[in-house]
Amino acid sequence: MGRRLQVIDVSHSEYTDSDVDEGTESETDLTDIETSTWLFADANHLPEHYLQQLDTFDETEYTKDDYKAGSTRLLDRLEEQWNQCWTYLGKDHLRDYSTVSVRTLHTFFDWLLNQRQGKGGRKRRGTKYASSLGTYWKVFRLVYERATGDKIDGKTNRSMHKVLRKLAKKHGLKKIGRDKACMYVEDLTEVLHTNLTTTEKKYTHGRYRLQAQLYLQLGGFAANRPTALLSLCYRHIKVTLLRDPEGGPHRVLLEFTFEFTKEFLRIKDMNTFTVPKIVHDTLLFSPHVFLLRMLFYNWGRELVDAVLTPPGTTVKEEIKRRNRAICAVTRYCGVEEGGTYSSRPKGRITQLGKKDDSQFDPDEEALEAAKVSVYKEKRPRICFVCLGNDHLPIERRTHPFYTPADLSKHFNRKHLANIRTGESVRCSLCQVDLDDKMHWQRHAHDVHGTVS
Numbered sequence: 511m512g513r514r515l516q517v518i519d520v521s522h523s524e525y526t527d528s529d530v531d532e533g534t535e536s537e538t539d540l541t542d543i544e545t546s547t548w549l550f551a552d553a554n555h556l557p558e559h560y561l562q563q564l565d566t567f568d569e570t571e572y573t574k575d576d577y578k579a580g581s582t583r584l585l586d587r588l589e590e591q592w593n594q595c596w597t598y599l600g601k602d603h604l605r606d607y608s609t610v611s612v613r614t615l616h617t618f619f620d621w622l623l624n625q626r627q628g629k630g631g632r633k634r635r636g637t638k639y640a641s642s643l644g645t646y647w648k649v650f651r652l653v654y655e656r657a658t659g660d661k662i663d664g665k666t667n668r669s670m671h672k673v674l675r676k677l678a679k680k681h682g683l684k685k686i687g688r689d690k691a692c693m694y695v696e697d698l699t700e701v702l703h704t705n706l707t708t709t710e711k712k713y714t715h716g717r718y719r720l721q722a723q724l725y726l727q728l729g730g731f732a733a734n735r736p737t738a739l740l741s742l743c744y745r746h747i748k749v750t751l752l753r754d755p756e757g758g759p760h761r762v763l764l765e766f767t768f769e770f771t772k773e774f775l776r777i778k779d780m781n782t783f784t785v786p787k788i789v790h791d792t793l794l795f796s797p798h799v800f801l802l803r804m805l806f807y808n809w810g811r812e813l814v815d816a817v818l819t820p821p822g823t824t825v826k827e828e829i830k831r832r833n834r835a836i837c838a839v840t841r842y843c844g845v846e847e848g849g850t851y852s853s854r855p856k857g858r859i860t861q862l863g864k865k866d867d868s869q870f871d872p873d874e875e876a877l878e879a880a881k882v883s884v885y886k887e888k889r890p891r892i893c894f895v896c897l898g899n900d901h902l903p904i905e906r907r908t909h910p911f912y913t914p915a916d917l918s919k920h921f922n923r924k925h926l927a928n929i930r931t932g933e934s935v936r937c938s939l940c941q942v943d944l945d946d947k948m949h950w951q952r953h954a955h956d957v958h959g960t961v962s
Contacts, residue, residue, distance in 0.1 A: 898939030
């Protein structure tokens with residue numbers, strides 16, 4: 511029996527840089543197979559199949575550089591500007607990259623820096639920094655390599671450093687780098703607070719506001735690119751319950767794995783972040799509150815007050831505070847805010863001092879949210895009878911009971927008990943007449959989720 515082949519460990523890379531696992535053996539022993547059998551074992555593919563592949567194989571598909579979509583757009587844009595330059599100058603023959611020289615490159619970049627209008631005649635910001643000009647040159651080298659398959663020769667590359675310095679001086683480009691915006695915790699706190707409480711910006715659905723809140727929180731923890739954050743799916747989130755060794759409530763551990771991070775040519779290793787649990791501090795930074803109830807959306811309370819409640823003084827109070835905030839986020843997931851106009855609607859004039867119909871009305875918003883609850887939730891906590899009574903104050907009409915069971919007790923005692931046998935009833939919220947008490951009970955259960 512010959513020596514068995516060892517299995518290769520491909521945990522590091524799928525195709526390269528693999529290590530040999532000394533302790534694992536392959537289930538296939540090639541030395542056990544007769545030579546003639548091994549040569550003709552592929553009954554599904556005759557030699558002609560592989561010979562055809564050999565003759566028609568296109569190497570360019572595998573030898574060309576592989577760029578992300580954003581990089582490809584950047585290269586395409588500069589290539590388009592290269593062609594526009596020589597068309598404008600009436601030298602179309604210089605569009606051919608075989609004619610590239612220091613002279614033509616100097617002319618092209620000088621023309622490029624003088625451009626003040628973009629597509630559609632819109633005004634361009636222009637180039638202000640020498641580092642940006644250096645980036646243009648690096649991109650052009652990639653454009654040249656993509657078109658010809660060769661790199662720009664070293665002599666031309668060295669000469670272009672002098673050209674770029676001269677052009678930077680001619681056009682007054684700044685040599686200092688641009689200041690990179692830095693966001694501190696205090697700034698993020700203000701952004702999170704504003705996003706949660708503002709009425710000037712409306713989302714089409716309450717869930718979108720909460721998703722934006724969660725993305726901002728995760729951006730503060732992970733500092734990842736926006737694309738990586740917005741590409742998160744439920745499969746990238748791991749929720750683990752950990753037992754408290756001291757016998758307290760379970761600890762909730764959240765782990766986010768960011769898959770779509772910056773990469774080149776191959777998939778980059780995914781980054782996993784463990785998010786700490788916020789205890790005795792503002793819940794504005796708590797992904798637990800916003801994520802968990804978007805995962806388990808079914809019932810809740812008032813959003814802003816619950817999230818901004820001051821920390822508790824004991825562990826028990828802190829757990830209750832977090833639970834109230836989670837419930838508030840859950841309820842707000844179903845609120846339809848109505849959206850915001852990106853610009854002032856045409857043909858609409860609002861007189862000074864006259865209330866605009868689109869202005870935020872807290873009472874109307876509360877009523878709409880309550881209606882969504884009694885129609886869409888399986889077991890709501892708001893009484894549909896009280897909600898449809900226009901003579902009651904808003905607070906009573908939209909009052910949420912602590913549990914659906916408490917709502918059932920209220921419905922039986924305050925409403926159902928007052929209906930006599932055979933008496934017809936009207937649902938003011940639905941504007942329908944019901945034949946008798948039993949019909950009303952069925953309507954309450956089937957339409958409004960209220961069990962009696």
